[in-house]
Amino acid sequence: MLKQYSFDKTAVQTFDAQTSLALKTEDLQVFYGTNHAMHDANLAFPKNQITALIGASGSGKSTYLRSLNRMNDTIATVTGKIWYHGVDINEPNVNIYEIRRHIGMVFQRPNPFAKSIRENITYALRANGVKNKTELTERIEKSLRGAALWDEVKDSLDKSALSLSGGQQQRLCIARSIAMAPDVLLLDEPCSALDPISTVKVEETLLELQKQYTIIIVTHNMQQAARISSQCAFFHLGHVMEYTPTGTMFSNPQIPVTQDYISGSFG
């Protein structure tokens, strides 16, 4: 039997005006038909930091993440505001394709295109008007280096992306996203399909990438959240219960539900 926790007692941090924010949501709610999957999420994400979203399955963390770049548009109703550079990108007249170039996404299962490694990176770039050969070559190398994959694939760029291992495929997906030069990178449990060695590589990559990008990562793995994130948000049954610096959350959780979740005596 799952313990009952009050949704009124939450501990969600806010940031002062000095902190520059990459993204901020105000009263974000998500409905799948009549199912109210996300209640009033008020979260702000500081620039060039990794924020981890943790919580049990069905807590709404992936739903929340996918709303940030409007990937839920066709399957859910999302209300509330998503502030990005002073613009509410949850408005219906916003160009969602433009938004997704600024807010990239990496998915749970590696999903490289059934094309060569090179084309995985260049396809979307060329579709967006980057045609210059030297620039494309530069972007390929830069993004693959950024995703710590360059040394492993630099001699086989024309090989099929599907011939790579799962961990390499996931890093290729990261490279593909950062090749678009986004501001924000959303990752939806990027390591859940990977072995521990590949996981370490992806984590090292993310720690390196936060110098240039703001990263929001959904993870089931609390150790992973503790290892790489600076801020951590805990979701429970569609509510944001606690949002604090990662150190605080794991050493001194503010409310009982978080305490129970991270100590494993949940439910």
Added chain:
Amino acid sequence: MNAKRKDMIATVIIDLIVAIVVGILFFLLAYILIKGLPHVSWSFLTGATDSFDGTGGIGVQLFNSFYLLVLTMLISIPISLGAGIYLAEYAKDNWRTSLIRSAIEVLSSLPSVVVGLFGFLLFVVKFKIGFSVISGAIALTFFNLPLLTRNIEESLSAVPRSQREAGLSLGLSKWKTEVGIILPVALPGIVTGVVLSAGRVFGEAAALIYTAGQSAPVTNFADWNPMDAASPLNPFRPAETLAVHIWKMNTEGLASNAAALSAAASAVLIIAVLLFNLGARVLGSYLYRRVTASK
């Protein structure tokens, strides 16, 4: 009876059924080829038909069959590609979509002779096009569209959703994702379906008797201007195909060796259809390797 014994009996019965199916196929193939092949010669394959003295060839009919096939595919592939993409990617799951799906199913179960008579009344008589390649091609399109549409829809739907999400998450439009990412992955399956349907179209007779006609006027193979009446490419000339020719020889053949000629033509038809099937496999797996593996 114990489980092991039951399992053994079931296995034997299933094996037997498979053996019957394969046996029938090989018997038919062997019968047609043994009866027909001895009469196949170069002059038979290229010569013009002479209905009376029995020296007739099937050159014009063979050309007509291929020409009709090409025209049919030129008309039906773009339409079914559009319809398939719509059904797989854009159609919402509602009553309208299921109405479209059942309409396609009904179309695919129409008897081909009915399609042929419809084509006869509408194109040949009402539109005054006459017995012609183009009337035949349109009738065959009716017959081909539902199968191709289904095939394309299924090939597209088999591509994992995660591929679409990947495209969209990079800021590609839905259409660009569809054409640039999903379609290439689905292409091997689509090509296989197209080639297999080509085999069916190639062997179709009933829908053509009243549309493309039963006469094969001698054409001048040196004249490739589609506007000339004698040109083989003229889409408005009557064009008896190989399958129709076989039917005609068996119903009203006047030559003393009509049976032998019909057997030979059947052998040629069967070989062509087998080649289409083989081609579908080879091309499908080649494309699959080419699209997924490196260039």
